[in-house]
Amino acid sequence: MGQGGGPPYVPPYVPPPLFPRPELPEPPGWMVPAAAGAGVFAAVALPEAQVGLGLVLVSVVLGGAALPALLRRMTPWTVAFGVTAYWLISMAAVRDADWLVALLLIAGAGLGALAVSGAGAGWLGVIRGGFSVLLALGPVPWFLAVPMKRLTARRRVLPMLAALGITAVLLLVFGLLFASADAVFASYVDRLTATPAWAESIPLRIFLFALFGVLLAAVVLVALRPVADPVGPGTKFRVSTSVWLVPLTAVNLLFAAFVAVQIRVLFGGDTLVLRTAGLTYAEYARQGFFQLVVVSVFVLGIVAVAAGLLKVDRRERWMLAALLGVLCGLTMVVLASALHRMNLYTDAYGLSRLRLSVQATVYWLGALFALVLVAGAARLAGRRSGWLPRTIVLVTGLSLGLFSLANPDLQVARTQVEIRGVTNLDSDYLGDLGAEAVPALDRLPEPQRSCVLHDVVQANGLYYPEPWNGWNLARSQARALLAEHPVRYHPDCGAVRAGGSD
Template identity: 60%
Template sequence: MLPVSAAVGLLAAFAVPYSRAGLGLVLVAVAMGAAAIPAVRRRITPWSAGMGVVAYGLVAVAMFRDADWLVGLLLLAGFLTAALALSGAGRGWLGVARGGASVILGLLPVPWFLGPQVKGMAVRRRLMPLLIGGGLTIVLVGVFGALFASADAIFAQAVQRVFSAQDWAETVPLRILLFAVFGFVVASAVLVGLRPVVEPKAPDLRVTVSRGLWVTPLTALNLLFATFVGMQLTVLFGSTDWVASATGLTYAEYARSGFFQLVIVSVFVLAIVAVASGAVELRGVDRWLMAGLLGVLCALTMVILFSALHRLDLYAEVYGLSRLRASVEATIWWLGGIFVLVLVAGAVRLIRRGHAGWLPRAVVAMTSVALLAFAVWNPDLRVAETQIAIRGVDRIDLDYLGDLGAEAVPALDRLPEPSRSCVLAAVVRANELDRPDPWNGWNLARRQAREVLERRPVLKAVSCPQTFYGLEDPYRD
């Protein structure tokens, strides 16, 4: 295990630093998986294999997308998904949480895990004197070299030329840190593979309560939701003039005033369903009554989610998409999928009188696939396209577009001059497109953006306003 951890650490120290996320990071992720697979090969299941493939897919996005906010999110999700696959856990919600954090928690016993291997190495008697001698050499040469450099200007200039001519001298500290971090993470992953997580069992907190304690509040909540949904239907099918006359707001202002709150409502409903179905002991008719009330509540919440999505679309029709709006729209679709899974799990649990043990894993799988689909949808490109198409050149917010990732360049290239050169110059600065990526930073989006800019370079002699003009969007972030 020591050579394997050291090999992955060396690869990380060589392939990760001083480049944007790209090929090097993906190669290190592949090496980490290859190092951990032998430890789990005897207990690979369709679940763990599927999660491993999804984890690699999430990490591989770093080679195809450039937007830091998106790549960072998917790298984190890929790491947690890979840890869950290694742990073998996930049959319950506690198992999902414990499995996702298993590699991080495994870092604590890594020194005790590697200690006996280091002590048992046959070459330790020769290795330790060599390491101590090397460290003593570095200290002595450093001290006396510094004294000589301070005593003689010619010697000092020679030393400066040697170290300034070698980039490695400046990168050594970071590379040593990466070597240690990735080596320890690989050792932790192998430790998790050798000692799989025991599926935690949640304590039985179910209590028996009287029917009136939960029937009344759930019924009142359903009536409230039904009233709200009825009003929303009039809005969904009503005209723009009717909404303006009834509220005194424009259609876009009305839309913006509610979709965040409606998303929060759906999250609260999920919490209510979790508490009601997991903490109340029910028998006989009460099981069917609870299932009916919660099922109606979930169905009404799905209509509310559709209303939130409709409001978001109305606002986007006026101001176009932004990164936040694109993320919220994806979240609404994801929440809708969660409610579908919850309804199916409730029906199965009611009919078979058992536990829907597949639900936590189904939620994890759906979430991972949804993140991949969101990356394939290419949000930064969609933001640029809708901003240009909806707002037009005269009202476009070039300041906001200049902060997008390299994947937005093909859309921004269609802008007329001087707007095109003004916004693309900002994109080039933000994404370092004025210089080629090193081999470890290869990225398809940045490569395609540079090809576009080579065919039509950014004009230098253009007059760009100090503050880009645009239609004021009070919630553009």
């Protein structure tokens, strides 16, 4: 009851905030200066250059600035992910092919975020950990609000900003009046306010300063939060044994029959293919390669569903493991057949980016099947297989690093020159390759050499030297080689580019 017997006091309704403040850890005192320093370095190192040394150095600065927060959760897994991430990102200063560098940077960023998050005990943890830094960008304004308030309160930044704003308005008003009153004064104003060439990049530099400052804050926020590994649905389904026994047995028999045919073809060779299929060996190889790769991906899905969702007793578990193990083993033979087919095809037509990438994918799939077999054996022996998701991610990152070391564009150019020959070259395709292909293309006779290299030079910006932040090993070596053997002008390059294709 209120005073005097009136109605009870009802507090006024206060609506909840539109964007409620999330639960966040206490930001460290060094974070704002570190974010400002990382932003300044990115604003200096990234503009006005191609992807190269500058981007690699920025990634090193980000990791170094966030290191005090990362030390608290350092484990062998996080170290392995972090080292692999820096290996992939550092290849941006070594390789020039845009498609490869973009893939390496995306994979390196994902591995770096996974290392910062410390997660990865399960597949959901791996996925969430890979996107953890991006997900942390949302709470960053609240995370930065506390140290920014302290900074502005301690150093009285707001009064200074207000003073600068009033000064700018007064100078603008009186300056315009004086300029309109006197032509000589107006000429001096024009000279002082003329935009220099370097000022054109100021908006980009401001954007990069803010972007990488916020990015460092997001990395620190992820590192300070507890490790969060989402728990997936643990429910497994018990079904009749025949529901999975009959299909898996039938699929194994089908795979065994296919493998038997493949073994016969591998030993029978060219004559057997020509007699039964009416195809050349290269046509036979091209016809089925991609289908076999798709088959192996489907098998991974079958194994994941059967091992993750089926609830079986001890005797059935051994039977299911045996069927899945045989299926994985047969699929590895199918992958070997697919790789053999592609080798036959590349022996006839040379490598391309797609062929080389899918060849590397076959090796990667083979490694995955080997890991799945090891994990299955560990589970049968009563040991845990929680290491499998992290190991697959780490093997994938290492595979990408090895793939970049193989220098794909150089391999493509080399095999195209050696196998296709001068008369059947696809000059338009070769002209789109990265700077690392220049040593192989330099061996072409004129005028093909200059016509193809002219396109490579144009596509990769090799005519002019690069600033320090755009330094790249492949482009540097290509420029040195082209300085020794300059590209000549040929008016008939249009006819030269009309090469053969497959």
